Amino acid sequence: MLTVEGTRTRRARVPGNPSPVQQTPSRKSGFRKVLGFTWVLPALLTLGVFVYLPLVQNFGFSFLEWDIYSGSQTFVGGDNYAKLINDPIFWSALGNNVLYAAVSIVFQVCAALVLAAIIESVRRERWRRALRAVYFVPSAISLTVAGLLFYFIYEPNLGLLNFILKNVGFGALAQPWLGQESTAMMSVIAMSQWQGFGYSTLLFAVAIQRIPSELYEAAAIDGIGTIRRFFTVTVPLVREMTGLMTIVTISGAFQVFNEVMVMTSGGPNNSTQVLGTWLYRSGFVRNDFGYAAAIAMVIFLVTLVIALVQLWITHRRRVEW
Amino acid sequence: MVTRISFLGSILRVFMWTFLLGLVVVVVYPLLWMVLNGFKQNAELFGNPFALPISWEWQNYADAWNRGVSNYLMTSVLVTVTSTIATVFISAWAAYGLTRVNLPFNRAVVTVILGGLMLAPAVALVPLVKMFQSLGLYNTFWALLILYTAFRIPFTTFLIRAYMIDLPREIDEAAEVDGASQWTTFWRIILPMCKPILVSTVILHVLFAWNEYLFAMVFTSGTGVQTLPVGLTSLMSKHGTDYPVVFAGMVIAAIPVVLLFFLGQRYFVKGLADGIGK
Numbered sequence: 001m002l003t004v005e006g007t008r009t010r011r012a013r014v015p016g017n018p019s020p021v022q023q024t025p026s027r028k029s030g031f032r033k034v035l036g037f038t039w040v041l042p043a044l045l046t047l048g049v050f051v052y053l054p055l056v057q058n059f060g061f062s063f064l065e066w067d068i069y070s071g072s073q074t075f076v077g078g079d080n081y082a083k084l085i086n087d088p089i090f091w092s093a094l095g096n097n098v099l100y101a102a103v104s105i106v107f108q109v110c111a112a113l114v115l116a117a118i119i120e121s122v123r124r125e126r127w128r129r130a131l132r133a134v135y136f137v138p139s140a141i142s143l144t145v146a147g148l149l150f151y152f153i154y155e156p157n158l159g160l161l162n163f164i165l166k167n168v169g170f171g172a173l174a175q176p177w178l179g180q181e182s183t184a185m186m187s188v189i190a191m192s193q194w195q196g197f198g199y200s201t202l203l204f205a206v207a208i209q210r211i212p213s214e215l216y217e218a219a220a221i222d223g224i225g226t227i228r229r230f231f232t233v234t235v236p237l238v239r240e241m242t243g244l245m246t247i248v249t250i251s252g253a254f255q256v257f258n259e260v261m262v263m264t265s266g267g268p269n270n271s272t273q274v275l276g277t278w279l280y281r282s283g284f285v286r287n288d289f290g291y292a293a294a295i296a297m298v299i300f301l302v303t304l305v306i307a308l309v310q311l312w313i314t315h316r317r318r319v320e321w
Numbered sequence: 322m323v324t325r326i327s328f329l330g331s332i333l334r335v336f337m338w339t340f341l342l343g344l345v346v347v348v349v350y351p352l353l354w355m356v357l358n359g360f361k362q363n364a365e366l367f368g369n370p371f372a373l374p375i376s377w378e379w380q381n382y383a384d385a386w387n388r389g390v391s392n393y394l395m396t397s398v399l400v401t402v403t404s405t406i407a408t409v410f411i412s413a414w415a416a417y418g419l420t421r422v423n424l425p426f427n428r429a430v431v432t433v434i435l436g437g438l439m440l441a442p443a444v445a446l447v448p449l450v451k452m453f454q455s456l457g458l459y460n461t462f463w464a465l466l467i468l469y470t471a472f473r474i475p476f477t478t479f480l481i482r483a484y485m486i487d488l489p490r491e492i493d494e495a496a497e498v499d500g501a502s503q504w505t506t507f508w509r510i511i512l513p514m515c516k517p518i519l520v521s522t523v524i525l526h527v528l529f530a531w532n533e534y535l536f537a538m539v540f541t542s543g544t545g546v547q548t549l550p551v552g553l554t555s556l557m558s559k560h561g562t563d564y565p566v567v568f569a570g571m572v573i574a575a576i577p578v579v580l581l582f583f584l585g586q587r588y589f590v591k592g593l594a595d596g597i598g599k
Contacts (some may be wrong), residue, residue, distance in 0.1 A: 033425055039418020040430050042411045043474050047437050050471035054445035054452065061447055115344075118337055133586055134345050140582045141575040142532030144550035148557060148571055149355050152564070158367030160354060192382050198348070206594045226333065227493065255441045258534040262554060276535070283447055284539065293447045301442040307439035 035286040042258065055300070061293035069287060080294035090295070093273040097186055100192075101253035106202040107193040108249045109242060115197070117203035117234050121226070132205055135198035143195060147262030150191040154178045154263075178264055183270035188272055192259050200245055207241035208234060254302050275299050322598040352575075359569040366564050372443035381569040388560060390570045392544045393552030397574075400462060400548055401530040408526050409519060410471065412477035417507050419478075421493055433484075437475030442468075442535060453540060464540040465548070469530050477522045480592075484518035485511065521592025524585050530580050549574040 017224075047313070065074045084090050115135075122128050138146060153160045165174045177187040191213035211234065219229045257276035260266060266281060268271040273281075275295060281291030348516045358366055359373040359381055417433055418424060449468070458467070488511065496506040512519075537548045547555065554572050582589070 033423075036418060036422045036424045038416045039422055042432065043415035043434050043478060044430065046467075046471045047434060047474060050449070050467060051437050051440060052433075052454075053438060053443060054448035056447035057451075058444060113355075118341065121337075122341075129586070131341060131345070132590070133583065135348055137579055137580065138348060140528060140578045141352075142534070142550050142578075144532065144534055144553055145571045145575050146356075146566065148553060150350055152358075153351060153354075155367070155490075158370070160351070160370045162372045183404070194347070194351075202590070203593065206590060209594060223465065228454065255443060257443065258550075261534070261538070279443055280535075280539075289447050290529045296447060299441055303441050303444075304439060 017269060037282065058293050058300075059294050061290060064290040064293075066289040066293075076290065079174055080290050083291060084294050084298070087243070089270050089273055089278060090275075092270065093275050093278045094298075096257065096272065097254050099185065100162050100256055101250045102190055103189050103193065104196075104249045104253050105246060107197055109245050111240065112197055112200040112245070113204050113235070113238065114230075116201045116208055119201070119231050120205055120208045127270050128205075132198075132202055137198065138195045138313040139199040141195075143192070143258040144262050146191060146195045147259045150187075150194075151263050154187055155321050163275045179268060181269055184268060184272045188260055195259070198250070203245065204238060204241060213239045239251065243310075243313055247306055251303050251306045254299060254306075325398040355568055355575075356572055358565060359572045361565050363563060363565055366568075378564055378565065381565045382573065384563075384566045385556070385570040385573060388566065389544050389552055389556060390549075393547055393549045394573065396552075397460065397531060397549040398468065398545055400465045401527055404466050404473075404530050405523055405526045407466065407470040408473045408477050409522055412522070413481050413512060413515065413519065415474070415478050416485050416508075417511060419482055421506075421511065434478055435475055437472070438479060440571060441475075442472055446535070446539060450539060460543065460546055461570050462546055465533075465537060465546075468536045468540070469526075469533065473526055473529060480522050480525075481515060481518055484515055484592075488514055517588055517592045520585055520588035524581065524589045527581060528578055535537075538586065558568055 018179065063077060064074045066072070119128055119131050122131065136233060145222075154177035155190060156162060156174075156179060162174035165171060177183050197203040215233050215237070216229065219233055224232065255276060256274045257280070260272055260274055260277050261280070264272040266277045275298060279292045279299070281290050282295060295308070340348055354370065357374060361381075362375070362378055365372070365375055415434060419427065419434070424430060430437070431434055445448045450459070453464050458464045490513070492510060493506060501509070529547075532550060533548070534550045537551045538554075541547050541551065544552070544555075553567070553570055553574060557567050
């Protein structure tokens with residue numbers, strides 16, 4: 001089943017290693033080259049139809065006024081973008097995404113790196129593995145489950161957080177965390193840090209494991225203390241992972257949707273609206289698909305710029321990809 | 322001198338362990354609270370959040386199961402399993418072509434496939450809705466299978482490709498000398514050698530497909546095709562006052578992926594170590 005009989009006689013071409021077989025030009029080589037595309041064709045087709053084509057279509061849609069129920073589509077030029085610029089909720093949503101990115105960099109990149117270094121300094125392998133696993137658990141359960149859980153934890157009257165505050169004498173701090181504009185966004189962000197830090201910690205731990213132990217031994221012999229060792233050995237040597245995590249974190253912050261949708265749906269009074277939820281609300285609740293497409297273009301541009309920065313950094317370091 | 326250092330060192334160690342264990346409590350306690358609440362009666366749930374259940378109400382789990390969770394779970398399993406198989410195979414297939422077959426325009430193909438990494442699913446949302454409606458795939462299992470596969474091919478290919486690049490060329494040459502075709506080399510030699518990264522990509526894809534929310538919410542409605550993440554929110558809105566049942570549903574949704582992670586942890590970490598940072 002695994003082998004097609006007729007393909008037996010074809011020889012694998014080994015790139016970069018010219019063998020005597022390949023040096024004699026084959027009549028079939030052009031055909032074989034085309035046949036080589038069967039390897040990448042399923043991936044190219046799937047991506048082309050369901051990822052790249054919609055992206056192009058979305059650009060077109062952003063110039064339409066489009067009612068999906070009546071099916072009427074009118075070309076309105078840049079009207080949707082003009083509307084975007086004058087929409088205060090759009091700007092506050094964008095601001096929330098930026099806030100999300102900033103807090104996430106602190107926790108998912110800086111704190112996670114420190115935490116990973118602390119975990120990897122634990123002597124026993126068994127304890128290291130246990131800690132990494134426990135911290136990762138929130139990342140394994142879905143954002144929906146975590147979001148619902150924290151919805152109950154933040155519940156104003158009877159939720160866990162206010163209950164704890166009241167019982168340790170900080171009852172004055174008890175408040176409707178998700179129910180008021182001033183605290184809702186930070187509460188959602190806090191939940192998502194709880195959910196995600198274990199994942200980035202695990203990635204940093206993996207990067208730290210790749211550092212040759214001789215470097216740490218040499219630093220120890222030179223009498224360099226733990227904290228200086230962190231800054232002179234660990235930080236420089238996981239720089240690539242730090243760069244990657246920063247980009248992934250920022251890019252992820254502009255795609256936030258699930259936790260906001262589950263916990264607040266963008267409320268109260270649009271205070272927790274992010275680009276993703278504002279897109280969803282504009283398109284699927286307010287039936288303004290052209291406007292939703294314009295918001296999507298903003299998300300696209302932001303994530304594209306972030307990705308290009310990453311590419312630029314990768315190329316500058318001459319890492320082959 | 323020596324005593325001073327070891328004294329400071331032990332202070333540091335105590336501090337470190339207090340911090341590490343404190344963080345364990347912060348992570349574990351909410352989860353424990355969730356599990357315990359799944360066993361409580363509605364009245365006692367918020368009355369004393371710290372208490373153990375008075376009587377262990379297994380009935381909550383049966384109720385959750387009967388109020389749609391069994392359907393959500395079946396859909397989630399079906400979508401997760403099929404999209405994992407499709408994604409990992411198409412990606413491994415492409416990774417083999419990109420690393421071991423001398424393709425013309427190789428660099429362009431790499432750019433197109435890995436370029437998909439940059440694109441956020443939300444960007445394609447509006448056109449995809451239109452496309453799936455006209456294809457008649459809206460509100461079917463196929464919509465999720467196709468979307469989960471398409472949007473995860475770039476990342477999965479990226480990981481497998483990084484692993485395959487480092488497998489020595491001599492293997493291919495030896496296989497060629499033995500008269501093996503490319504297909505045989507792929508199935509019998511290269512793919513088995515990629516086992517560590519394949520396990521990692523399977524775990525990562527399962528985590529993604531099991532937990533995905535945006536596509537699942539937009540492309541499905543109705544108990545028959547909803548996955549667990551969406552199903553839980555509808556359970557919440559339908560039986561919002563019956564909190565223990567919602568908690569029981571949350572636990573049912575969380576357990577499979579947590580188990581999978583613990584079972585595959587060793588491979589997962591090794592695969593990440595080999596596949597990332599290249």
